[in-house]
Amino acid sequence: MGSSVSVLKKRTDRSISFDQKVTYLKLTPFFQYLTSDAVEEFAKCFPGSLSCPPGKNIELESHRIYIVCEGEVDLSTSYPEAGTKVEAKGYLCRKRQGDIVNLYQTQKDIERQMSSKKKKLRMLTEEVITVSSGDTKMLLLCADMDALDKFNRAHPALSQPIHAISNSQIEDRLETIPFLKEVSKTKLGVLAAMCRYEAFENNQVVFEENSKADKLYLVLSGVAKVIAKNPIPPQPPSSTEEPSTKGRISERFVALQRSLECSSDKKGSLMGTDEVVVADLRSGDYFGETALVFNIDRTCSVRTGGKSVFLSVHKTDFVNFLKICPIEESLKEVIKARMVAKLFTLGIPFLGGIPGGMMSALTKSLVIEEIPKDATIFKQGDSGDKFYIIVHGSVKVEAAKKGSTEDGGSDQACLKIGTMGPGQYFGEMALVSGHGLRSATVTSTEKSILLSIENESFKQIIGSNNEIAAEFELRIMKDSAKLKHVLAHSQGISSFREFLEREHAGENLDFFVAVKNFCGDADGANDPRFSKEKAKYIFITFCADYADRQVNLPSRTREELDAKINGEEDLGHDLFDAAMDEIYKIMEKDKFPRYKSSEEFKDFLVRLGVFATEGDDL
Secondary structure (H helix, E strand, C coil): CCCCCCCCCCCCCCCCCHHHHHHHCCCCHHHHHHCCHHHHHHHHHHHHEEEECCEEEEEECCCEEEHHHEEEEEEECEEEEEEEECCCEECCCEEEEEEEEEEECCHHHHHHHCCHHHHHHHHCCCEECCCCEEECCCCEHHHHHHHHHHHHHHHHHHHHHHHHHHCCCHHHHCCCCHHCCCHHHHHHHHHHHHHHEEEEEECCEEECCCCCCEEEEEEEEECCCCCCCCCCCCCCCCCCCCCHHHHHHHHHHHHHHHCCCCCCCCCCCEECCCCCEEEEEEECCCCHHHHHHHCCCCCCCCEEEECCEEEEEEEEHHHHHHHCCCHHHHHHHHHHHHHHHHHHCCCCHHHHCHHHHHHHHHHHHHHHEEECCEEEEECCCCECCCEEEEEEEEECCCCCEEEECCCCCCCCEEEEEEECCCCEEECCCHHHHCCCEECCEEEECCCCEEEEEEEHHHHHCCCCCCHHHHHHHHHHHHHHCCHHHCCCCCHHHHHHHHHHHCCCCCHHHHHHHHHHHHHHEEEECCCHHHHHHHHHHHHHHCCCCCCCCCCCCCHHHHHHHHHHHHHCCCCCCCCCCCHHHHHHHHHHHHHHHHHCCHHHHHHHHHCCCCCCCCCCCC
């Protein structure tokens, strides 16, 4: 410890009245659980006190917990490194009135750590240096741990939350958090000392949506309800009306933003007309970690479900912890993996075309970019080198439009093409168009978080995927899209089917899809009998004269199919090629032009993030 500061090693008792102890205990998370008849008995569990002027180092006993009653306590750290105890790694955090300073280890934890020898255990418990700070004298209440254990046994209804506060093995709780799993026990002990206990009553607000994000929380006891504003007003019980496409997209985007606060995959449940419970988090769960690395406001609210106690780490303190334990990249990797998983499960069109086996490679290639408000991400005419997915925030897309002046000259006007939000993506056109130049300028309209992937990785992961290629073609061609592009995209098939069923012509598309599946099965089939049975089913359902869902095929084509299917030779994947060509031409000539004028096609383009013309409601 520092030689310039005197050290208070011996505890000094100071007479504190019962009423004063109760006043101090009211400032702690213990008090909300105490019944009126248990207060006096609990206060007796804190028989001693420690008092000293500012500027003194204090050696706290590892088998006790302390309550800060007056003044402040600064925590700094040193820890063993390469066989030497390195001094003064810097200020960590400050404990204030009502905070708990907890260096206590239960007997079980002591026995577990004793396997690493007493010397190492002593080093672990001496990690944190405590110094009385502030302008006033410091006063700590000191717990008698035996008395506290006896109190818990006598009051089983109170024992769980009080035990969670007094005997909690915080290091063990912390190491269950994914981004802390590789952190050494020594450094976890330092982080544990920085944690604060926060107690909440039932249905109390922990933080509100759009409030400043500045803490990570870990649930010790009780329930944390993660609550989002419902993006789509609930329908009356008698209503059968489906939410609009834009409404479903809004719901999806909101769900993506909520994933920034917690990792739960719990399906939301309605709390009222305008709120949805995104997750119920219980003991051992954590939330709010995005606040530790990103400068964005809260994306949802959190309220308690019952009396609750949380551990919290303030962002300022965590930044100090990073100075001795640089785990920021590990934390970002955990958050990034969760972002990609949420994007994948929410049915984002682009990701729907990526096989599950490629998601790991995609996640590794993606980089998180935090973009301030009004920042230009790229300009029209720039060389395209990245593809972007929006996770949080929004961007506007603008392009320069050439015009003429009254004197016959020319000028350029800036045309706003549209805005994009969470779950949408941009930047692919320059990477797939061949010329490699940006066709528009993209600027953030608020603080935003993007996932980006560089050109080479983009082409390796995405370049050979037919569905993604079709999606990019659709975004480029828009109203000029061809039927082959729609039929190459799974959501395009669903959209076209909705239109055809409305026109009572769905059999053509169902035949087309059935044959595509047959071709895939035939390529990999080991048993020719399996292919023949599937071919017979398709023929009976769509092609035969007596078929329930007969498609319009020439008689000669039907006869040739019948002969091949009922012949002795094995069937190939090209069996239905002639029939497929006929049906494709019928759909392309008759139905597809009307489909491109339909609401179904417009909604499909909206789901793909294709902008409408200027002036339309995007």
